[in-house]
Amino acid sequence: MxxxxxxxxETASREQIKTWQDERLVKQVRNVWDNxxxxxxxxxxxxxxxxxxxxxxxxxxxPFLTKADLREAYPxxxxxxxxxxxxxxxxxxxxxxxxxVAFYTQHxxxxxxxxxxxxxxxxxGTDEDVCQVSYGYGLFTGGPGLNGGSHKVGCLTIPTSSGNxxxxxxxxxxxxATILCCTPSYAAYIGETMKEMGLTPDQIPLKAGIFGxxxxxxxxxxxxxxxxxxxxxxIYGLTELSGPGVSFECSAQTGMHINEDHxxxxxxxxxxxxxxxxxxxGELVFTSITKEAFPLLRYRTRDICTLTREKCPCGRxxxxxxxxxxxxxxxxxxxxxxxxxxxxxxxxxxxxYPANYQIIxxxxxxxxxxxxxxxxTPEMFTxxxxxxxxxxKELVDGLRSMLxxxxxxxxxxxxxxxxxxxxxxxxxxxxxx
Ligand code: DLL
Numbered sequence: 533m534x535x536x537x538x539x540x541x542e543t544a545s546r547e548q549i550k551t552w553q554d555e556r557l558v559k560q561v562r563n564v565w566d567n568x569x570x571x572x573x574x575x576x577x578x579x580x581x582x583x584x585x586x587x588x589x590x591x592x593x594x595p596f597l598t599k600a601d602l603r604e605a606y607p608x609x610x611x612x613x614x615x616x617x618x619x620x621x622x623x624x625x626x627x628x629x630x631x632x633v634a635f636y637t638q639h640x641x642x643x644x645x646x647x648x649x650x651x652x653x654x655x656x657g658t659d660e661d662v663c664q665v666s667y668g669y670g671l672f673t674g675g676p677g678l679n680g681g682s683h684k685v686g687c688l689t690i691p692t693s694s695g696n697x698x699x700x701x702x703x704x705x706x707x708x709a710t711i712l713c714c715t716p717s718y719a720a721y722i723g724e725t726m727k728e729m730g731l732t733p734d735q736i737p738l739k740a741g742i743f744g745x746x747x748x749x750x751x752x753x754x755x756x757x758x759x760x761x762x763x764x765x766x767i768y769g770l771t772e773l774s775g776p777g778v779s780f781e782c783s784a785q786t787g788m789h790i791n792e793d794h795x796x797x798x799x800x801x802x803x804x805x806x807x808x809x810x811x812x813x814g815e816l817v818f819t820s821i822t823k824e825a826f827p828l829l830r831y832r833t834r835d836i837c838t839l840t841r842e843k844c845p846c847g848r849x850x851x852x853x854x855x856x857x858x859x860x861x862x863x864x865x866x867x868x869x870x871x872x873x874x875x876x877x878x879x880x881x882x883x884x885y886p887a888n889y890q891i892i893x894x895x896x897x898x899x900x901x902x903x904x905x906x907x908x909t910p911e912m913f914t915x916x917x918x919x920x921x922x923x924x925k926e927l928v929d930g931l932r933s934m935l936x937x938x939x940x941x942x943x944x945x946x947x948x949x950x951x952x953x954x955x956x957x958x959x960x961x962x963x964x965x
Contacts, residue, residue, distance in 0.1 A: 534783060534846045537653040537685065538646065541793050542848045546841075549849065552793050554587040556821035561585045561594070564827055567612045570605050571829065588796055591819060592807050597831045599632070602772065607633050613825045623671040624771045634771050635825040641680065643822055647769075647777030647791050648681025654782045654789075654846070655740045655765040657711050659686030662737075664707075666700055666714035666722075667745070668954050669693040673775025674745055678713040681777065687711065694718060694953040697725050708737045716748035716756060716764075717956035720887050723759030733761025742767050744776055746955045747856055747874050751881030753785075766855060772828055773820055779853055784845050787852035794822045797851060798830070799839055802860045813838045815860055816853065834860045862959065864893055866900045869937050873958045876939075879930040880906055888949045894962040902939040904931065910946045 536542045544552075562582045564571035574595045575581070584593055602610065611618065613635075620636040636644070657663060663682040667674025675693055682689040690703055694714065700722055703709060712719065719741055726736060738760055744767035756764045768788050769778035778795055779788035790797050798807050799814040808814045816833045820826075835856040844852060858872035865871070873891055880889055888907040893900060906927065914920065920943055927941040 535653050535656070535658070536848070537650040542650060542789075542850065544793075544849055546849060549792050550588065553796050553821060556793075557588050557591065557796065557819065558582075558585055560819075560821050560823075560827055560829070564612055564829065568610060568827075570601070570609045574601075591796060591798065591830070594819075594830050596805060596817065597828055599832075599834075602632055610828070611635050611825060612827055613637055618825045621671075622673045622676065622771055622775060632771050634774070636774075637824040640774065640824050640826070643794060644677060644774040644777060645680030645684050647774065647780075647794065648677045648767075649684035650681075650791065651742055651765070651767050651777050651780030652678070652681050652685045652687065652711065654780055654848075655711065655742050655763070656783075657682075657685050657687055657740065661685070661687040661711050662690065662707055662709045663687035663711040663713065664690040664692055664700070664704060664709040666692050666694050666712060666718060667776075672954070673769070673771050674713075674715070674954075677769070677775040677777055678742065682711075682713075697722060697953075701726055701729065701731075704736065704738060710737055710739050712738050712741045712760070712762070714741075714743060715745045715952070715954055715956070716743040716752055717746065717887065717952045718954065719743050719756050719760065719764070720752065721951045721953070723756060724886070727759060733759065736761055738762045740765060742780075744768050747858065748887075749874055749877045749881060750855075751878055752887045755881060755887065768853070768856070770833060772826075772831055772833075773818055774823070778818070782844065782846035782848055786844075787840065787854050789844070789848045789850040789852055790839075792850045795820055797839060797853065799837070800832075802832075802834075802836075810839055810841060813857065816856070836860060836863075864891075864902075864959065864961065866893060866902050866937060869935060871902070871935055871937065875934050876904060876931065877958075879927065879934050880904075883927060883930055884912075885909070885927075888951070889958065890949055891959045892962065893959065900963070902937060903942065904939050905942045905944050905949065907946055907949050908943050913946055 565582045617637050618635045619638050624632040665678045669675030741762050741764045753764050765781040767776050767780045769776040779790040781788050796819040798817040802815040816835045819829050837856045838854045885906050890905045892903040924941045931939045
């Protein structure tokens with residue numbers, strides 16, 4: 533039986549959802565116009581006043597907001613509430629440029645935790661569960677978000693944060709954790725470590741995992757599900773909009789329901805900015821209609837995916853997004869060919885390799901090079917060069933048919949690629965340096 537945290541919202545009629553969106557958008561536009569000079573200026577530049585936005589059908593008139601705006605307005609320029617009403621900040625890891633700093637009122641935190649609670653219940657969680665949260669705690673939104681959601685569901689929550697993998701496994705076993713929340717790459721690492729400790733899936737009490745914060749393929753899902761003996765659910769979100777729980781997977785495991793009572797989603801052509809019809813692949817754009825402290829209108833996520841409103845067997849009526857296929861900014865252009873790391877991952881996992889790999893792009897004598905380093909599993913490990921050459925060639929062929937490109941493949945020894953406890957670093961592009 534499918535269970536919901538907020539059934540009346542999660543299964544509301546499409547008309548009801550549209551009504552919520554219309555009313556909340558109009559209110560939000562008025563709010564930013566009145567309280568955020570940065571937005572007012574952007575709207576004025578487009579010749580808009582709040583009266584131009586009468587419903588969500590007018591959303592397309594509003595200007596986009598990008599990471600560049602966030603940088604320009606850093607740190608307080610987009611805050612819509614007096615600071616005395618704000619109770620928390622969270623922030624991204626800021627690997628490129630300035631960090632994103634997002635602000636929350638207590639009400640914002642409450643709604644964010646509701647979204648995470650929806651995700652946990654969609655993964656089968658109840659107040660009988662023991663939920664181990666192994667996302668990082670601190671500025672990163674993963675730990676605090678899922679922690680709050682777990683409390684709301686009433687799970688016994690283990691806030692381990694990430695790292696110290698043996699201790700993670702000890703807690704899972706001793707405290708009989710049934711739900712694990714972490715990045716998919718850390719879940720794979722925990723699974724690998726358990727295997728090395730001689731543990732089989734039936735000796736691990738986990739039944740479900742809620743994994744997100746980075747791209748992961750269907751093949752990686754199968755792998756994790758098999759190693760840990762669980763059902764693995766995807767969860768998506770970004771700091772700018774709150775954190776995890778913007779969307780989440782249900783029992784159907786075919787895409788993530790976007791919490792449309794809080795976020796309006798659009799898909800645009802990343803080149804032209806034109807809104808694309810349902811079913812098209814493009815860049816995901818979000819408008820937060822219930823946020824108080826840090827409302828973002830038409831924020832360009834740079835994530836590429838597709839939306840579908842096809843009826844979902846779980847009974848939820850909110851639109852579903854596919855797993856992000858990549859980001860407009862992590863798409864590699866190699867010898868003129870568009871390559872997403874996720875495509876490479878699919879080939880590797882389809883050939884039986886673990887998701888421990890690194891993609892190194894360089895430019896040698898004006899030609900781009902693509903070097904994929906892949907770890908062998910301990911079972912495959914051999915020093916028979918003939919065997920290794922044969923395996924490498926199989927992968928080169930697989931990559932060629934997936935990408936239309938010739939890559940260099942190097943098989944490396946088990947455990948030689950650094951494991952990640954948070955988001956994995958898959959790509960090293962030396963061309964930019
Ligand atoms: O990663 C929030 C989060 C925490 C989501 C825990 C899920 C679980 P940021 O650090 O701001 O926030 O990074 C946001 O990560 O724009 C996507 O590119 C990527 N991302 C997040 N979830 C997924 C996912 C958190 N399920 C950026 N699949 C987003 C693929 C994801 N990419």
